[in-house]
Amino acid sequence: MTVRIDKWLWAARFFKTRKLASEAVSGGHVHINGIRVKPARAVNIGDEVIITKGIYKFTVEVLAVSDKRGSALIAQQLYSETEQSQKAREMTALQYKNQTQPAPAKRPDKRERGKIIRFKNKFYT
Numbered sequence: 629m630t631v632r633i634d635k636w637l638w639a640a641r642f643f644k645t646r647k648l649a650s651e652a653v654s655g656g657h658v659h660i661n662g663i664r665v666k667p668a669r670a671v672n673i674g675d676e677v678i679i680t681k682g683i684y685k686f687t688v689e690v691l692a693v694s695d696k697r698g699s700a701l702i703a704q705q706l707y708s709e710t711e712q713s714q715k716a717r718e719m720t721a722l723q724y725k726n727q728t729q730p731a732p733a734k735r736p737d738k739r740e741r742g743k744i745i746r747f748k749n750k751f752y753t
Contacts, residue, residue, distance in 0.1 A: 630670040631693045633658060633677075639694045641703040642679055642686070657681070677707070683720055687713035 631639075634650040637658065643649035650667040652658055657680040660669060671677065671690055679686040688707040697703075736744060 629693055630672065631695045632667060633660065633665055633669045633671045634667040635695045636671045636690070636693060636706070637679070639697045639703065640706045641697070641700060642681065652679070652681070683724060684717050685713065685720075686717070 634646055634653050637643050637649040637652070638646045643652060653665060653667040653669075656664050658665065659678040660671060660675050662676070662678070671693060673690055673693060675690045677686075677688050677690060679688070687710045689710070690706070691708055692706045694702075694706055
């Protein structure tokens with residue numbers, strides 16, 4: 629049984645819709661065995677699929693093929709992620725978490741709003 633890569637990505641729950649999966653493949657965010665592919669490319673058992681999704685990069689080996697979307701437990705049986713990929717994603721998540729700054733605790737009061745407006749008007753007038 630052969631399945632298109634966009635259908636497999638959707639069935640494996642990497643993307644919410646087939647359209648998003650197809651756009652990701654067309655955009656060059658999915659590689660099979662190191663080669664950029666088109667959405668109609670067939671995926672086979674044993675293929676190495678590299679998926680770039682936002683700031684995260686997944687490297688998975690295809691264990692089974694399916695063109696039907698099932699539960700998350702069934703989807704996890706379709707692939708196995710490499711240890712290096714898991715560690716790299718954890719490191720990326722940790723770096724991203726450390727870079728983000730918390731939101732302000734409260735809304736700006738009248739005086740702070742005035743400062744913001746004066747600051748913005750410097751650049752837009």
